[in-house]
Amino acid sequence: MQEPLQTRMMDQLWDLQLSNGYITDEDVIKLSRQFNLSEIEVEGVVSFYHFFHRKPTGKYTIYLNNSIVADIKGFSRIKETLERESGTTFGSVDRTGTFGLFLTPCIGLSDQEPSALINFYPFTNLNAIKIKDIISSLKRGVDPETICDSPADNIRYMPPGNKTVFFKEFANGSAFARATTLGEDGVLEELKKAELAGRGGAYYPTWKKWSAAKSQPSATKYVVCNADEGEPGTFKDRVLINTQANTLIEGMIICGYTIGAENGIVYLRGEYRWLKNKLEAAIDEYKKAGLLGTDCGNIKGFNFDIRVQMGAGSYVCGEETALLESLEGKRGEPRTKWFFPVEKGYLQHPTVINNVETFCAAARIIEIGADAYMSQGIPGSPGVKLLSVSGDCKLPGLYEIEWGMTVAELLELCEAEDPYYIQVSGPSGECISIKEKYRRISMLDLLARKDIRCGGSFMIFSKQRFGKSAAKFFRILYV
C-alpha cells in the first residue's frame, strides 16, 4: 500500500536539520505546501522533537547526556570543559557558528558515561583531555565521523555453559524456515508455550498480541519494531541492533508471516542514528538473500519488506501509540485508548508493535524451539532476559541472565561498589534498597510474589551518593 506523504516528513526534516543545522522559515513554508498541511502543523511537528531546531545549532552540534548515571560519572566536569574549549555555553551556539552545545536526556550509553553525540556520532567515556582533543580536531575541520567512538557492546555475562540464547551464531533464514514448517498457528503455539511476554516493559503476552492481529480481517497490516529505547539506563536494544540486527529482522519477518503483514518498520530513536547504516545494511543483506521482498524465503505470495524510520528525540515516542503518531509524521503524542494498535494502528491498519528484544527472542525461540528455551529460567518465568547494568559498579554493561537470578547475584557479577540503592526500570520504575537484595528478578507479578519485574535497566548507586542529601539525589533522578 502507498503510504501517505506526511509519513515521510520526518525524513525531510532530518535532512534539513543535518544539512543546515536548523529548519528555516522557508523550509516550514515549503514543507507545508509539499505535504498539503497548514504551517502551524509543520511548526507543531518541528517544535515537538528535541533534535529539530528552528535556530542554527552550529557546524558541530554537541548533545551531552545529563542523565543521573552521567552525573555520577563526572558530567559536570565534562560540561565545564566543553564550555571552556568551545567558547560557548549550553543551550547556545558560539559567535562563529561553529559549536552548538545542548543537553539531552539518556542517550543509551549508560555503560560508557560520560558520553555525548556530536553531529549524532557517539563519543563515549569522555574525560577532560579527550574533550580537548576532540574540540581541537573539530576546530581544524576534522569530520566527527572519522574520530567518533564505536561504542563497545560490553556483553559481560551469558548463562554459563554456552547457554546464551541471544548471542549464539545465527544463520540468516534459519528461524524463518522453521516458522514456515510450523505454520502460522504453530508459531503462535511456540510463543505461547515459551511464555514470551513484551520486553518493552509491559510484559503483555506476545502470542496474544500476534494472534489478535492475525484475526483482523484487514488486507493491510503492519509490523513495527519499537527501537525507541528511551527508558533511562537501558541500552540492551542498542547492543542487540549492533550485534543481532539479523535476528531482529528475522523476528519481524516471522511476525509478518504469522499475522499476514507485508510491511515492517523499525522506529529507531534519534540518539541511535549512528546505528542506522548497520541496520539498513542488514536489511539489504536479507533482501539480497531473498528473505525480504517478494515471495520471501520462497513462500509464494508472502511479500514482506522492512524500512527504518528515525525518531528525533522524544522519550514519550516509546509509548506505542505515540510512536504510531510519530511514524505518521506527526507530533508524537499518545492516542487515547479507543482502539488497540492491533485493531487500528499505523495509518489505522492493524499493527503489531514489539520491542527489539521481543522480536529477537521470538526469532530465537522459533529457531531453537520452545522446549529448549524453557530449559532455562524458573517456572512461570522461563528463559532469559537482557539487563542493562550501569552506575556504581566495576563492570557496567549487558547481562543476559536466566530469569530468577537474585539481585545479590547480579550485584556480585557486576562487581557493584558498596551498593545502597538500585533503580530498576528507570525513574518510573522501582527503587529498591540493598536490604532487598535477595529478591528475584522475574516477570512474575511484583506485588504478589515479591519478585522484581524489570524492563531491563539496573542503575546502581553506592552509599556515598546518599551521604549529603538523599532528597536532592532523588530529585535529580525523578525530574
Added chain:
Amino acid sequence: MSKLVNITIDGKAIQAEEGKGLMLVARENGIFIPSLCFYEHIEPPLGTCRVCTCKINGKYSPACTEKITEGLTVEVNTEELVDSRKALVEMMFAEGNHICPACEKSGHCDLQHMGYELGISSTRFQHLFKDRAIDYKPSRMVMEHNRCIKCLRCVVDVKTDDGKKVFNYQDRGNETYVGIDYEQEEKLSEEQVINAMKICPTGAIIVRGVSLAAPFGDRKYDMDSVQKDYTKKKHGHRSRPTMMEKKIVATVSLAGCFGCHMSMLDIDTDLLDVVELISFDKSPLTDFKNFTSRCHIGIIEGGVCNSENIETLRKFREHCDILVSLGECSIWGGLPTMRNSIPLSECLEEAYLNSATSEPGANIVPYHEDLPKILDRVYACSEIVRIDYFIPGCPPDANHIWKAVKNILWGEEYSILYSEFKYD
C-alpha cells in the same frame, strides 16, 4: 442496534448497547460524570483533561474513552474520586491565569461551570502566574493563552474547507501551547470562526467584535445545574441556641475593590435582621480604625499587595476567633493578580512614568517611608495567615454571604443554590 449488555454504575444496574461510549450511556441514565474535553461529535474522544476519571473495573481511567462491555463496573462518586476530580480542575485554575470577572466567556465557560458543579471554593494549589502573551495577530480571532486548558478540541475539530488544521499544539512537555495559523484562519468563514469560539470550553478563543456579554440569568450556566439534585453540600449541624448573644463581627477590605462589602449590604431589608444578631467592631461600615474588643469573626475582602495589608491581616488574625476570606481576591488574589506575571518595576514604571497621561521626566515612582511598600506580587490571604473559611465569588451573592456567615456563627442548616454559587 447492537446487543444490550449489563453494566453497573455506582451500584445501579443498567442495560446498555455494547460498544457505545460510557459518557453517553451515563448521561442517558441521568448519571453525571464531570467532563471538560469530551465533545460528543469528536471520535475518537480526546481524553486530554482527565476530569472524567472514574474507577472502571477496578482501575482508574477516563470514562470518556471507555466503551460499554458486558459486566462493566463503574464507580463515579467515591469520596476519593470526587476529591481528585476537584483537584484536577483546581489545578487548571492554578495553571492558567483565569480572571473570570474580566473574561468574555464568563457565564458561558465550561471550565468555570465545572468549578461550580464541583463546588470549588478555594484552591489547594499555588497559582503559577506564568507570563503568557496574548496573540492578537489573527485577523478575526484573539488567542488568549492564559485561559487555554489544552483540551485539543480546536486542534481536532477546526479545519478549513480544504481540510487544513487551523490550530495545533506547539512545543512539548510543560511548554506545550496551542498555536493558531494566521493564513488558515483567514480562510475560515464567519460561521466557522464563531464555531471555533463555541467549541472552546474556555475563553481562550475569542472572536473580535462578537460579544458574549449577557446579563446574569441569560448566560448558559447561570441558573441550572446539570446535576439533578444539586445542592452544593448541605452545611450546618448544630441547632440554634434559644437565647442568642450578639456576635461581634469585624470586616476589612485589603487589596480589593469594596465590591464584596457592597454585596454584603445588598440584602436590602434583611439587613435589619442582621443587625439584630450581630454588631460590627472594626470595619469600614463603622469606620472604627482599631479593634475595640475581641471578635467572633473577621471577614476579609481583598488579597495582600503591600506591607500594610500584611500588618492589618495579622491584626485580624490576632483579634478574631474565625477568619473568613470573602471573594476571589481574598481567596487567591483575584483581579489584582493581573500584575503577578509582570515584574514589579515594570508595573510601577508603566503606572507612573510611561502612562499616556504622564509627561516625560515630570513624574517619579512615589517613594516615602510612610507609604506602605508594594509587595513583589499579590498574595492570597491564606498565604499570610491561617484562614478558616472561604466564600468564593466576584463578588459573592449577598444571600450566599449571610447564609454562610450565619452558619459559621450559629450552625444553622442551609444549602447554597446553584444560581447563588458564582465566581463572577
